[in-house]
Amino acid sequence: MNLVDIVFYFFAVIIVASAAVVVLSKNIMYSAFSLLFTFFGVAGIYVLLNADFIAVTQLMIYIGGILVLIIFGVMLTTKITGLEMKTGITGKAQYAIGGLSTLVLGGTLIYVFNSTSWFKSPSVPTTSTVEAIGASLLTNYLLPFEAASVLLLLAMIGAALIARRK
Amino acid sequence: MSIGLNHYLILSAILFSLGIFAVISRKNAIMVLMGLELVLNSANINFIAFAKFGGMNIDGHIAAIFVIILAAAEAAIALAIVLNIYQNYKHVNVDEIDKLKE
Amino acid sequence: MTPENLLNIAILITLLPLLSFLINIFFGKKLGKVSSYIGTTIMGIDLILAVTVFVSKVFNTWSEYLVQNADKSLTYLASDAMVQLKYNWFSFGRLNVQVGIGIDNLAAIMLVVVTLISFLVHLFSTEYMAGDKRFPRFYAYLGIFTFSMLGIVIANNFLFMYSFWELVGLSSYLLIGFWYEKDSASNAAKKAFLTNRIGDLGFFSGIMILFFTYGTFMYDEIFGKMATGLIPFDSGTMLTVAGILVFMGAVGKSAQFPLHVWLPDAMEGPTPVSALIHAATMVAAGVYLVAKVFPMLTADALLVVAYTGAITAFIAATIALTQNDFKKVLAYSTVSQLGYMIMSIGVGSYMTGFFHLLTHAWFKAALFLGSGSVIHQMHHSAHHFHDHHTDPQDIRNMGGLRKTMPWTYATFLFATMAISGVPLTSGFLSKDGILAGTMAFGNLTGHWLIPIIGFSAAAMTAFYMFRLTIVSFHGDFKTKIAEHTSENKFVIVFPLVLLVVLSLWFWYSPNPFDANAGWFAHKLAAPKTAVPANLQWDFLLTEEQKTAYAEKTSKAAEAKANIKEALPATAEGTELHKEAVAPEANQGAKEAAATESKAVGELGHQENDLAKASEHKAEEVKTEAHTTETAAVKEEHKTGEAAVAAHGATTHEAGNAHAEAGTHGGGHYVNKFAEEMHHFHVPAMILSLIIAGCGIGFSFLMYQFKLFNPDALANSLRPLYNLSYNKWYFDEIYQATIIAFTVGFGKVLAIFDNKVIDGIVNLTGWFTKLVGHITAIFDNVVIDGLVNLLAKVTSLFGAMIRKVQTGRVQSYVAFVIIAIIMLVYFLK
């Protein structure tokens, strides 16, 4: 086992464990906080995969933005005190069916991933990706990039509009 | 066996399944949202993994960036909707919101 | 004067009245009475310019001249016959449309006629039209009329001629309908325009034929090409048709039978207008046109022209006998005199026809202005008595005006004498010439009917004109209105006097009995005919033309005969040479065959043999035929010479005749007609004097001395009297036939269009709608039924499946997951 393997397993465990907490915890606040660790772990995985820019983006947007948003949402829709913090499940039957099907799904996915012989290219030398991303965003992907900008703008306006109290 | 593509894929598969489970089983709309975030993250792991091992190179990164952008937009809108639901129903329980039935 | 100057002045003359029109139409309201001064002044200037042009053109000789500008769009041409300019108006790429103006002696004289009469009418109207509410408008219309009339005069091409022809029609329309509040006036205007249009349709068709054939509108170019033998459709008949079609324009404008009906109605216009347009100038345009196109009229066309003129002269004269309206009598007299002119040109007496146009213009204008003078006074007088029932134009209400209006009476009487052909007047000169011409024509062709009609019309003219004068001016006042009249002002009397002075003989010829002695006859010799000689009256051809034609025909005959001769000769040659040539041919054929035989089989060989031989032979025969032909040509040449000799004999005879004529009149005759006319000069003069005397005498006996009672005479000839009084029922007949038919047909077609054609469309629409309805029913019951059935079945299933639909998002997600898993495993 080399260092890379160790780091990988470290992050993998963090991700799986914290994600399990997110999913299974009854207290919504716990879920929200453990989501932080999941995101953090994923960012670590990105670093491991030489995706420095994405990793930083992950930290900034997910942890700095989305998570904060979610926590705000939790705060605004849940009474902090008392049992209300706990969130119920949708019913035993659904819980069972959901669990079962999710397990089967996960199994299937793993099976598929393993049985597929992926095309593998020789790994490219690791350089900083920022420059390459920047260049392709403004050349090949200019239109999607602009569209995404507009999308964000619209999302912003839309969110403000929807959330507005009538 | 050193860490290769499959490891990452399996990791993402687990994360995906957990996310889907959250979406299906939890009552609270915000929990559903969190599940979705997990699903998106798992997808991103795949993109980046393929970027490194599958020859997607920078295109994979770009895809991941767009996913993140989408996620951000989605989160904003979804939370706004949740707030709206909360204003109307005084709760955010997804299973009780079944207007779609009619 | 250079040709450029002459033409520029001519253009100026034409455009000045247009200026008058523009000033008066746009500023008329502000100008008021001043507009008449402007108009009259402009016409005065115009008159002076016209006289300048006249003098310099007619009394100078013009040498050949040709100048072109840089891009060749403008050409000045001059010869003694015509000074003209040609201008490329526009072009269709290859085809230049040329227009231009030209001044020949005809035009120069017409310029003076038009401007002078127009000037006098302008002057006359300052008094006559005073007080009319559209006074400036009247002057504007006079301006545009004069402009377009001058345009006709100076045109040297058919396109301009036709254009101004129509514009004249327009201004005539405007002037006849000047008092458009009166239905009769606007009807008359419309009638005039439409009747003219019918004539113009013919005119334009003629122009189309000419343009098609010659590719130009220019008179000189058309006549020039025609003289070289190029005729429409290579058919003499078509040339005649073209001539007659062009003449149709004149029939309309000069009010010839059968389109004469508009002119009497046109008297609804103000009287000065009648004098200007419907007596002296516009109606003379037809005559002018016929004179201009005289070179292209064939013998047949001329005959049509002559008979049209004669019939018109006769019919109009008979109608004039019984009319009671002062202006109507003059109108029919105009029609009759126009018929005279047309007839004169038709018989080939070109100069006299135009001469009569000129003289008639003066004395007829005098008559009309005189009638205007009378009517003006009668109107005033009727106004004075507040009498609106008595017709101031009816001669039966006049009488005795001699006493109250001495100047008018004197001038009117003199003009009447002129029109009746009393010696010492210009009318005598021209009328005598026409009658001599018709007699010459009768003698040369056997068409004696024409001179007979001519003389009878002359008699009638003398009669009815004196009837008019006697009834209205002599005797006692028949009404108090007539009694109250008085002489008019100077501006009205002056034109009368001037016109009458112009109707004296000495202006035209020093000898009061022979027009040929004057300048006029010399300056207006008939132009050479351009028509191929075989299509023209023999007696209108000059000697050179005859000779040229004889040569041409003999050449043609020669060629024809040559071919005829050559044909049997060829046949003979073939026979003769068959044997002689055969061996050689065989020889050649053998050689040819030898080379061929390598490729071709034995059978083919034989055939080839034959073919080659015959080919060879044919060639031989051809050569032989050629020599025969040359022989034949030589032979024929001799015959041709004989023909020429024979022709020479005739020429000689003609020469003798000439010599004879020369001893007679001291002149040299261009053709036989001129000679014949000279023969008939004295008999015609004597006859016409007798006849005019009879007419005048009869008139005096009947109306002055009342030896016969006109009413009794009318009663005894009631049917004839009615025919004449009702104008031969032309209007009624036209109304009942052509107009009724056209309008009826239009009506029927309009209904047809509305009901049938539109009906078909609507029926189609209705049918489509019906099919639509049926389809709709089918659709409703069958197709929709099926669909509904399907829907029912579906909804049944739907009800069953509905239970699965919980409305919860999460269950749906679960279903999706399950479905995906199932897909993965089943599709594997």
Added chain:
Amino acid sequence: MSFNFPILSWITFLPIIGMIAILLIPTGKDENAKKRSHLIFRWTTVATTFIQLILAVIIYMNYNPAMKGITDVNTFQFVEKFTWIKAAFPMVGEIKIEYFLGLDGMSVPMVLLTAIVVFVASFTSFGISKQVKGYFMMYLLLDTGMMGVFGALDFFLFYVFWEVMLLPMYFLIGIWGGPRKEYAAIKFFIYTLLGSVFMLLVMIGLYFTFGTFNLIEMTNATKIIQGSIFSGLDTNWRYIGFIALFIGFAIKVPAFPFHTWLPDAHVEAPTAISVILAGVLLKMGAYGMLRIAFPIFPDSVGYFQYLIALIGTISIVYGALCALGQHKVGKRDFKKMIAYSSVSHMGYVLLGMASMRPEGISGAIFQMFNHGTITAMLFMIVGVIYDRSHTRGLDEFGGLANKMPIYTGVMAIAFFAAIGLPGMSGFISEAFIFLGSFQTFPVLTIISGLGIVLGAAYMLWALQRVFFGKENEKWAGPWDPTHTKYKTDDINGLELTALVPLAIIIIYLGINPGPMIDIMSASVNHFVDYMQPFVKIGGSLLGGM
């Protein structure tokens, strides 16, 4: 072409810009604001059409008359060409539609005419008070369609513009028309649509024959794909194709017997639309024949030449007689009479085109231009009294010459121009149509000459009935006793603004037709040369009939 500015696109789509501008300007709520906004709509339209007119004049000034066009793609001017639609379809293969605009001597007069008529008619539209915004938007859209038709050199593009023109016309008649507007609008629409269906079918057939929609390439026989539907010469399919196209265009002309939509449409349409209908739309039919039907099927033209001339002759005489008949039958409608006179006058165009002589075809194009200006004037003139009296009955007037002297003067110009009086442009065109057609069809031409006489008859009849004679007591007082709308009885300044320019054009071109004839002569000569091997020109008197 040294002219780099895409002027043709501008002139075509400028009205769309105006239309969008009008769309964005809100209609006011209260009365005053409404009035103000109506004023803005009107003047926006006037401004748009005026700029268009200026562009048309620039085109006219910069047009090089020496270049021939017609079948030679290199001598078209102001060309704009790029691929517009390019798509591969199963079975059909790749379809390429070009955005291809260009002008030659045939289209320049039409573009100029359209600009003039639309500009002038926009003044006439001031009287519209119902849904003003919609009206002017439709009006400008119609404008684009018409301009496009005259500029298009790609059949598909031509067809698109043709249809673009159709729809606004339907609404303009159907919404702002007279009492029977729905009937007239539907009739117009269905008739024209029928024509376009024919055109569409032939267009598709031609595409399979030539593999292109390019109209200029379609005149090149070497481009025909062997074995395709319209291949060969003088085949039945070619005849059928030509007839279908001909009918499609003849409906628009309109030629007998496809003319019955015209009287209804004219009678019901508002004045400005009548003006455009007569002034421009009718020309599109004849223009389509010259641009499309004739050059693409020259052999069929040769085969049907006599028939085309015969239809022309029948239209001339029939239209004139029907116009004359209007004086005696039922409701004598002024507009209906002019509508029938249009049938007659457009018959001259057909006759001139069938002659295949430079004089005849130049005359025909010139006649199209002149009919556009003259008939526009006539309809405006009817509009003037209709606005005042709300009737168009010929019998209901009389003596107007005293009441409205200036009006009568203007009207007399229009009437005499319509009669074909020399000095007015109509004379030149009619005369040269006759001179041309006489060379090919002498007998038909002389029969057609009756049209001149009949034309004068019905026009003078109308003139007399409306303007001369005694004044009708019904209109004894002033038109508008309160003097709010009409200050004087005579024609007002706005109406004169619309009429006088047309009168000036008519008279100017009557005296100096050179500027217009020169523009087209190179093209027309080339056209005649191109058609010459296929058709009959000139001939004996009776052989050609």
